[in-house]
Amino acid sequence: MVYQPLSTGMTYQLIPKATADGIPIHSMGYGRTSAANGRIFSHIFNYPANYWDGASHAVNHVLDLNDGNIEGMSITLLYHNSAYGKEPIRTLQELSKTYGYELTLLPVDHPGQEQKSHWLQIRREKPDYVLMWGWGVMNQVAIQEAANIRYPMKNFIGVWWSGSENDTLPAGEAAHGYKALAMHNTGTDFPVYDDLQTYVIDKGLAAGAGDQIGRVLYNRGFYAAMLAVEAAKTAQAIHGVAEIDAAMMRDGMEALVMDAEKMESLGMPNFGPSFAVSCENHGGPGLGAVQQWDAHNKTWTLITDFEPSDKDVVNALIAEDSAKYAAENNISERCN
Secondary structure, three states: OOEOOOOHHHHHHHHHHHHHHOOOEEOOOOOOHHHHEOOOOOOEEOOOOOHHHHHHHHHHHHHHHOOOOOOOOEEEEEEEOOHHHHOOHHHHHHHHHHHOOEEEEEEEOOOOOOOHHHHHHHHHHOOOEEEEEOOOHHHHHHHHHHHHOOOOHHHEEEOHHHOOHHHHHHHHHHHOOOEEEEOOOOOOOOHHHHHHHHHHHOOOOOOOOOOOOOOHHHHHHHHHHHHHHHHHHHHHHHHOOOOOOHHHHHHHHHOOEEOHHHHHHOOOOOOOOOEEOOOOEOOOOOOEEEEEEEOOOOEEEEOOOOEOOOHHHHHHHHHHHHHHHHHHHOOOOOOO
């Protein structure tokens, strides 16, 4: 009924196929950012936030740390040299015009194990902040290399795919203070995890050893599954049937409402931001937070609330890119 590809490159390839087949895609916080425009992308959803939101969240955090003035400062983007890694570039370039910072781009070829020259350049140029759009071993290597040159971790901010325990634990104490964006909360301090303990773990029904529960990527999968279930329930209510098909699932995703009351009823208060999906907006409000790694306690903690991105910039880029896609593929706008 719904695909969750967990790959930006794969999502790009699946967009026309899934749309033609009438099967929705939920690319939560990844994929083609302009798919947030439901007028053009009828079957693609990327709520609750996208990469362009994420780029803005990172800049907003830097602004908050500097009393709103970063004119003349330098920001380096260290990114996976792929469609995924290139996603934030346009947004960061546009925001640099607004806030007057100097942007340097450093692509890292897959898989990302060779970064000596990149971090030598960073040591030489001493950027005020380093942002990272990395994946897999690239993240681990980058954090270790940053430690090697004594780059201040509090000024090193990864996207949400560069902010899990897999990325920080290998560097040990050296990773302390590293930051990453977040589209959901951390840990297990939510009532739903008590039920998980009672009805799954204690009954021996956990997948594997159950030792990943509460970790960042476990929580993300848990969150994505919850959103799929709630969209299915919404589809059932819309169509008045229990057995829904992919077309009905798409309708449920487009009418999904995740407010504070619903999150609390699910035993997940403040687990993720409140948002609503519509025909026009498949991406939600683009709220996001910043989390920080405590190497002493081996925990991630949100250090900000879920806050908005610069929608004037992000929405303009979404409109421009989706209009180009519509023209290239002879797609007429919907939601009229």
